[in-house]
Amino acid sequence: MSALLVTLRGDARARGRGQATACPDQADAVRSAIRGRLAEAPARTPRMARFLDAQWDATLRHTPEALEEITGIAEGFSLAPEVVFDFLHLGCLADIAAAPADTDGCSALALRGVVAKNRDFRPEHAGLQRVFQHEDPAWGGRRVLCLGSLGAPGAWSSGLNSDGLALADTQIPTADHGPGVLRYFLMTRLLFACATVEEALSTIRDLPHAGGGSLVLGDASGAAAAVELRHGRVDVARGAWVARTNHYTAAPDPLSPVAHSEGRLAVLRAALEQDPARDPRPLLATHAPVALCRHAPDPSPTLAGAVWDCGARLATIAAGPPCSAAWVRFEPDEQGWREIHAPA
Secondary structure, three states: OOOOEEEEEOOHHHHHHHHHHHOHHHHHHHHHHHHHHHHHOOOOOHHHHHHHHHHHHHHHHHOHHHHHHHHHHHHHOOOOHHHHHHHHOHHHHHHHOOOOOOOOOOEEEEEOOEEEEEEEOOHHHHHHEEEEEEEOHHHOOOEEEEEEEOOOOOOOOEEEEOOOOEEEEEOOOOOOOOOOEOHHHHHHHHHHHOOOHHHHHHHHHOOOEOOOOEEEEEOOOOOEEEEEEOOOOEEEEEOOEEEEOOOOOOOOOOOOOOOOHHHHHHHHHHHHHHOOOOOHHHHHOOOOOOOOOOOOOOOOOEEEEEEEEOOOOEEEEEOOOOOOOOEEEEEEEOOEEEEEOOOO
């Protein structure tokens, strides 16, 4: 029996509801994670309320499928859609309050047709992590495989589609937020709508953005790009390899990033410059000179490592710290992907 893979079929609302149908024993944990995080958020100000109202309108205009999926998730887990929507925007609200809440430590890279990421996030999401296979009749046969959490839509961390486009994100605080597409909604849009890095970059250019964070992208041709997102500017870098952590490299931001972000990026860059063809799994397990694989008492420990092979359309996931968790393979077949618990 599959421990991680959850297959979601249908339109966006049906796929959202399907999370609770597939994992009914996790409903209380999902509600607790969402409500608990909202309870810790900064006090709501008029500016925050205006931002959320504008975000709802922008999401409905630019990525209506995201609102449909959120509505399905809310129905499945007995929550109001607005509660799930607000939960997904808590990073933006913390930035608006000039009090970034997460000491997020995600590290991501793309090289030679491979995208890899350490997912560093709040510990309560360790048990909510799943690998989701999405199939929607509106996508013309394209499928999406992504790592995320129950209670969140689509590619809420990283993912790959059946054309071989892969992406991963990192959280970066910014003072530059405004109405536009939230990064999480953008990631799902790119995976179901695009086949290549260039197509993804074109889609990014055509959309307004809420601001915050970065994306690394790779495809089956070996192309790689990094995108830094703010509301007022989008910076794109291409190369044989790219890497990002939790600070902006194109221009500084008034909000300070997590303290170890620059050190982790230096570790990634040094390793990739020395051996750009390396297997990224040992790199994701690095603890020195600056830890990419992070453990308690870090408030955002490494919950998972993910390696997405664009050419082979397969994924290798460690559902725990990459230094110790077993790597599980997700191999493509005629039904999408199958989960293989065997030495990778």
